[in-house]
Amino acid sequence: MIIAEKARPAPDWQVSRWFNSSKALQVGDFAGKVIVLEAFQMLCPGCIYYGLPMAQKITSHFKPEDVAVIGLHTVFEHHHAMGPEALEVFLKEYRITFPVGVDEKGDDAMPRTMEAYHMQGTPSTILIDAQGRYRTRYFGTVEDMRIAADITKLIAERDANLAMNEEETFTSDAADLIGATNDQCTDEGCKLP
Numbered sequence: 001m002i003i004a005e006k007a008r009p010a011p012d013w014q015v016s017r018w019f020n021s022s023k024a025l026q027v028g029d030f031a032g033k034v035i036v037l038e039a040f041q042m043l044c045p046g047c048i049y050y051g052l053p054m055a056q057k058i059t060s061h062f063k064p065e066d067v068a069v070i071g072l073h074t075v076f077e078h079h080h081a082m083g084p085e086a087l088e089v090f091l092k093e094y095r096i097t098f099p100v101g102v103d104e105k106g107d108d109a110m111p112r113t114m115e116a117y118h119m120q121g122t123p124s125t126i127l128i129d130a131q132g133r134y135r136t137r138y139f140g141t142v143e144d145m146r147i148a149a150d151i152t153k154l155i156a157e158r159d160a161n162l163a164m165n166e167e168e169t170f171t172s173d174a175a176d177l178i179g180a181t182n183d184q185c186t187d188e189g190c191k192l193p
Contacts, residue, residue: 010035010126010134013072014112015101017084019091025099027132030068034154035128036147039072039103039114042082042090044122050141051123052096057144058151059098066155071100074114074122127151130158 010027018024027035038055040047052071059069075082084102091100103111117126120139127136127150136150 007129007133007135010128010132011113011116013037013070013101014104014116015072016104017102019088019100019102020097021099021101025070025101027128030128031132032130032158033066033068034130034151034158035126036067036069036151037072037117037126037128038069039074039117039119039122039124039126041073041075041077041122042087046141047123048094051125052094054125054142054144054147055098056096058147061148062151062155067151069098071096071098072103072113073100074103074111074119074124076109076111076114076121127154129154130161 012026015024036055036058038051040051042048044051055069055071058067073082073087087100087102090096101113103113106112106115114124117124117134117137119126119137123140125138125142125147126134129135135154138147
């Protein structure tokens with residue numbers, strides 16, 4: 001199921017521990033990149049058979065300067081069986097290479113980041129655009145072609161915005177240059193500034 005979100009700033013990740021990262025991470029650390037946030041539980045069959053392999057494929061099919069894949073271990077059941085020590089072994093066994101954060105426990109059974117993103121369960125995949133805005137949420141399995149197309153669309157959107165900014169800068173620079181050289185011009189010619 002795909003749920004389109006109104007573009008709004010993506011909430012901060014409320015993570016108690018990170019794996020595959022030497023530092024704590026936040027959305028702002030990935031400015032200019034599309035972020036794929038893959039929420040999972042290690043005892044969730046859909047996560048093991050589909051969500052995590054899809055996230056790993058995304059890391060190998062998209063350039064790291066374009067897309068960042070972040071895992072979020074968001075446990076809302078069987079807490080005793082899915083602690084950080086078990087997760088560490090799981091990540092090594094399944095060769096998960098992207099950074100994975102452990103979602104903080106909330107006041108009730110719902111983990112904090114999961115609640116902030118209004119997730120319905122696991123696996124959940126969130127797309128955050130290059131400007132740090134929460135754009136799309138998928139619950140359950142998503143066809144590879146669909147997610148690849150949506151990621152590609154967000155990269156193209158980012159590139160179009162960059163091109164517009166460069167064009168504005170070029171136009172502004174050209175206007176400054178023209179203004180500067182006009183002072184040096186007479187009917188006989190133009191002198192170098």
